[in-house]
Amino acid sequence: MRVTRPHLPMKSRTWVAAAAALGAALALTTSSSGAAEPATSPLAAWTAGTPVTVAAGVTRTTWTETTPDNRAKARALQIVEIDPVAGAVTLESAIGANDSLAETLTEQLAKVTPVTTRHPWAGVNGGLFQREPAGAGAESTIVHTSVTATDGVLHSAGCWSGGKGSSGAVIQYGLPYITKLSTRLNLVAPSGTTVRIDDFNRAPGRVPHCARDTDDVLVTASPPVYTDPSEIVVFTHDYGAPVPAPGTDPGVAATMDEGFEVVVDANGVVTRTREGRGGTLVPAGGRVIQGIGTGAQWLRDHLVPGSTATIDQKLHDVTMKRDIPLDASVDVVSSFHQLLRHGDIPAELPNSCSGTETGTDGTTLICTDSRTALGTNVRGRPVLVTLTGQDNEDGDYLQSFAALLNSPELGIVDALNLDGGGSTTLQTGTQVHTPPTDLKDGTRVHREVADTVYTGVGGYGLYVKP
Amino acid sequence: MWACAYVGAGYGGLFETVKPGNADQYTTDPRFTGTLSGHKLVPSRALCFTGYERCPDDHVCTFKEPNGRGAMTVHVPTTDPATRSHGTSYGAEAAPRSAWNRTKKHVCFYPQPTFTGTWDDPASLREFGAYVILRGDSTTIPAPFSGTFRSHELVNGTAECA
Structure with a gap:
């Protein structure tokens, strides 16, 4: 049985009437170009290299600073453009071997598929993250900042941000849609009673980088760590490490809570509950739920072996005031800031910089934070962007980076700032094009990061079986 | 907007x-x-x-133009008693130039309505027997496959493709 549903949104009207209706809706007048273009393009001081074809539909172009701006060495702006019409290409995010560990971009891309001929064409590091302290004998695990998801599986809750959500990109059918995102997470007991889930895949009681809700109280400012003595945290099937035991951070008292732990199988059935928590591996397809404070008490009161625990999770587009359904085609990466929206720099974009040094003029500070961005251009194509030194760590202030991306030569319309600084990494094929910036045993290495955004093989031919 | x-x-x-x-x-x-x-x-x-957003969850959708644009066909699969393929044999609509496999299984496309057929691969002098789009993925379909699909089936593993 085949159902054909041609999609003609104006099928009840004639073409002329349709055009007239659209004209009325758009208040037809002479078209307006919007904000005035800057007098001189920021890219006027840069030289474009010849675009390199990575694969059908994937090209990389390097812009090099012609005259270094108050610095000794020229910077490099690299742009990977993905044309979804020219080749069988996808756009996705990935977390590498599992969600608990950071890996280099190279390691993460290598794990997308075991088939070398279908290795991703290009990728960049993904969203913001923090490392958890290796307390109580635990491995040093990572926690995503704000909403992340791969294949529809949420790995972290959204930043509260006063109820305004945090900027992120929903990657679906080959496009990144950048908006303000939030999450609504609830655990539902067999009785129908619900309780809020605070987050995924981190130690309960220690909330890194941003408050997830109004209960989270700031403990330290640099790096930002919040706390909440009553939490419920769910560990997903792909967490990949033993769940944390009490005491991971003696500086955050809530992590010392012995708490309560529940193991749930792939069918949502509770298989084990116990006082205390930690050391458990998440079963295949299942979940582990930890609670502290009143969160632990809720678990004690409502979940027993044999009962069903339902996780109700919603991804919310704060800007458009609607939920985004989570299914296997949805990936999400997040940060704090959108760099370009509808072709303009948002007024609220701060001029952030973590690493400054004195420029070659001996007076003015320059910002050496490398930058990574994900966006779309005027041709509707996704772009992966990095700004770095050529063999050293360099970059720019956030507003200057946005202005660079807003250069008319690039035609970028929307862009999300991703994790920068030492995390910035760009790779095409198996070749890395950004300099290593972390020191490990005296050697410069590329940083291990939480996730990646990449363009990969959308479809492929299978040879006839012999 | x-x-x-x-x-x-x-x-x-x-x-x-x-x-x-x-x-x-x-x-x-x-x-x-x-x-x-x-x-x-x-x-x-x-x-x-793009026009992919029209495709409902849990379906395979094919499109007359690249990048999910043009006339869309939403496929509702059946199990063919002869071949036992769980998929769709197409009718008279134009063979697709892009597709979204918005299901939880992988999809194998074929150039014949009977879940069979091959394409030549000049680069290897071999023949392709199926074109695969993994679960959740959407893509423009390249040559020599573009505009040739006449059937597809849903599989748990690509080894099940013909």
Whole structure:
């Protein structure tokens, strides 16, 4: 049985009437170009290299600073453009071997598929993250900042941000849609009673980088760590490490809570509950739920072996005031800031910089934070962007980076700032094009990061079986 | 919201975009005057360049044009008693140039309506027996496969493809 549903949104009207209706809706007048273009393009001081074809539909172009701006060495702006019409290409995010560990971009891309001929064409590091302290004998695990998801599986809750959500990109059918995102997470007991889930895949009681809700109280400012003595945290099937035991951070008292732990199988059935928590591996397809404070008490009161625990999770587009359904085609990466929206720099974009040094003029500070961005251009194509030194760590202030991306030569319309600084990494094929910036045993290495955004093989031919 | 105005049916063919808060006119450009067949409102401009969003969850959708644009066919699979393939054999609609496998299984496409057929691979002198799109993935279909599919089946593993 085949159902054909041609999609003609104006099928009840004639073409002329349709055009007239659209004209009325758009208040037809002479078209307006919007904000005035800057007098001189920021890219006027840069030289474009010849675009390199990575694969059908994937090209990389390097812009090099012609005259270094108050610095000794020229910077490099690299742009990977993905044309979804020219080749069988996808756009996705990935977390590498599992969600608990950071890996280099190279390691993460290598794990997308075991088939070398279908290795991703290009990728960049993904969203913001923090490392958890290796307390109580635990491995040093990572926690995503704000909403992340791969294949529809949420790995972290959204930043509260006063109820305004945090900027992120929903990657679906080959496009990144950048908006303000939030999450609504609830655990539902067999009785129908619900309780809020605070987050995924981190130690309960220690909330890194941003408050997830109004209960989270700031403990330290640099790096930002919040706390909440009553939490419920769910560990997903792909967490990949033993769940944390009490005491991971003696500086955050809530992590010392012995708490309560529940193991749930792939069918949502509770298989084990116990006082205390930690050391458990998440079963295949299942979940582990930890609670502290009143969160632990809720678990004690409502979940027993044999009962069903339902996780109700919603991804919310704060800007458009609607939920985004989570299914296997949805990936999400997040940060704090959108760099370009509808072709303009948002007024609220701060001029952030973590690493400054004195420029070659001996007076003015320059910002050496490398930058990574994900966006779309005027041709509707996704772009992966990095700004770095050529063999050293360099970059720019956030507003200057946005202005660079807003250069008319690039035609970028929307862009999300991703994790920068030492995390910035760009790779095409198996070749890395950004300099290593972390020191490990005296050697410069590329940083291990939480996730990646990449363009990969959308479809492929299978040879006839012999 | 951005407005996207299309000449072709199903968000296909030539189109124009209008930025939020702006306007445009269609009285002087002969490509658009009296030719619009549809429009949509989207939150970002890049979404004007695709039509994949029409595909409902848990279905395979194929499209007459690249990048999810043009006339869409939503496939409702059946189990063929002869071949035991769990899929769809196409009718008279145009063979697709892009597809979204929005299901929890992988999909194998074939050039014949009987879940069979091959394509030549000049590079290897071998023949392809199926074109695979993994679960959740959407893609424009490249040569030599573009515009040739006449059936597909849903599988748990690609080894099940013919």
